[in-house]
Amino acid sequence: MAETLISPGVLAQENDNSFLAPAPLEAGAAIIGPTVKGPVEQPTVVTSYGQYQNTFGTTFTSGSTSQEYLTSLSVKSYFNNGGNSMLVTRVATGTFSAATGSALTATDGGAAPFTFQTLGTGTVFNNGQPTEENSDGSLISGSSDNIRYEIANVDDAQGTFSLLIRRGDDNSKNKAVLESFNDLSLDPNNSGYIEKVIGNQTTSVATDGTTKYVQTTGEYVNRSRFITITGVARQTLDYIGTDGNIRVATASGSLPVVGSGSFGDASGDLVVGGDTYFDEISTVSQGITVSDYADAISILNNQDEYVFNIISAPGLIYGESGHSTQIDSIISLAESRGDCIAVVDTVGYGTTVSNAAAGVASINSSYTANYWPWLQMQSATGKNVWVPASTVIPGIYAFTDGASAPWFAPAGLTRGGISDVIQAERKLTRTQRDTLYAKNVNPIATFPGSGISVFGQKTLQKKKSALDRVNVRRLLIELKKFLGDTAKTLVFEQNTIATRSKFLATVNPYLNSVVQRQGLYAFRVVMDESNNTADVIDRNQLIGQVLIQPAKTVEFIALDFTIEPTGATFGA
DSSP states (O other): OOOOSSSOOOOOOOOOOOOOOOOOOOOOHHEEOOOOOSBOOOOOSSSSSHHHHHHHEEEEEEEEEEEOOHHHHHHHHHHHHHOEEEEEEOOOOOHHHHOSSSTTOOOBBBBEEEEEEESSSSSOOOOSOOOBOTTTTSSSSSOOSSSEEEEEEEEEEEEEEEEEEEEOOOOSSSOOOEEEEEEEEEOOOOOOOOBHHHHHOOOEEEEEOOOEEEEEEEESSOOOEEEEHHHHHHHHOEEEEEEEEEEEOOOOOTTTTOOOSSSSSOOOOOTTTEEEEEOOOOOSTTTTTTTGGGHHHTTTTOOOTTOSSSSEEEEEEEOOOOOHHHHHHHHHHHHHSOOOOOEEESSOOOOOOHHHHTTTTTTOOOTTEEEEEEEEEOOOTTEEEEOOOGGGGHHHHHHHHSSOOTTSSSSSHHHHOOOOOESSSSOOOOOHHHHHHHTTEEEEEETTTTEHHHEOOOHHHHHHHHGGBHHHHHHHHHHHHHHHHHHHHHTTTTOHHHHHHHHHHHHHHHHHHHHHHTTTEEOOOOSSSTOOHHHOOOOOOOOOOOEEEEEEOOOOOOOOOOOTTTTTTOOO
């Protein structure tokens, strides 16, 4: 209540109309899929494609062929289109066991994680394998040598460690360190990779039959004065468990790098009609099966810990055997969380328009969207590969959020352009787009001079309502998050007019800002004595009713042309 003057004086009052609504929810997408390395079933936030590569890798080798997972392509597309953060959850197959001791002294199939030898000859140094010592100076092997080394500062979660080089005959209490190397890694993609930092070159005398010569082998120049790396048995820190410690594969299981087939169709083929493509997850694809997705999906149910507004699992195809169960779980996750949209694929590469339209028949959800056809991208291996639409769509959502707001349609020539694809599997005609859109499949259209664009924004809700559009569903997600977070601050407060007024004083300016930013036509929030009666208060409840008129998008434009005779005049 405003103050009033009783005795003569001056009253200065403030009216604050400068409320600034918080920025839209950060375009955080969640992706589930296989990666080359990294934490398994442990959702990990990455803020750049480079960070993703360092954590999860990019390419792997199957036989003599270098390949890239759909996960990697999707993450790259997401950040290329303006995404700020992405939650990556790796799926994998295999029986894993914790490394014994530290990650660096554990063995994998009986081989030491790395080996090296001393440089030079003489009484102090020889060409034998140095002896590892404990931190107290005792020799692990129980023997003596001219060089000792100690592994220190092991960070199992990050996979880094220090290597200390000492004289073998130095038995003093405080033994001198000849050399030390910090933040070393066994991952060849890491800047601290042990061979890069220390060096792996050796020299020997060779002969061509008549002449002797000195031969140098090894890729990296020796930076150490005393040692050279002779081998790294386990070159990637393949798995980080939920306990945060590095794990290694046992003899009974294998890491999902190369299985009995390729990451392709059920037969393991990578070539169809002469074009390289990625298809469904199968039992022969890197040993990964669709059931390996179940735990990853379940983990993302933790809404308090993991926040995102888009979720996808490129490679899962609804029409493929076993895939529908996992996709249904992803859709159920989006619906139960109520704060994200699931982007799903329903048909494989090389199908027809009618099959694509029919592929969504069994899905009914306003929290789900489908796009078609498949698209061609260039992989990190330099190959042009066909990928399902869910690979790139999260990037389109991210671009929309950054350029406009979540309640704008992620579609059209302004926000729906797909810049990092080469071509679409089909150049859809108007009639074909009509067929797809009538079944709530969002067409990806190719327009001469305008490139490739998403040209639809329907959800897979069968009921005709405002929520059969992506922009309205995402508007509701945004509003529910803000109003829900605001209401949470009132829990355990006194159920009084003052508490209700506090809520209204926050949400009304916010909703007004959404009106100004073209998200709403109008709104009304009711939280007063009319819906908070004595009975409601006695039940320790606080009720608010939020009425909104969502802004609708222009999807159909009618232009009427009238031809007038010569000499006709046109009124204002």
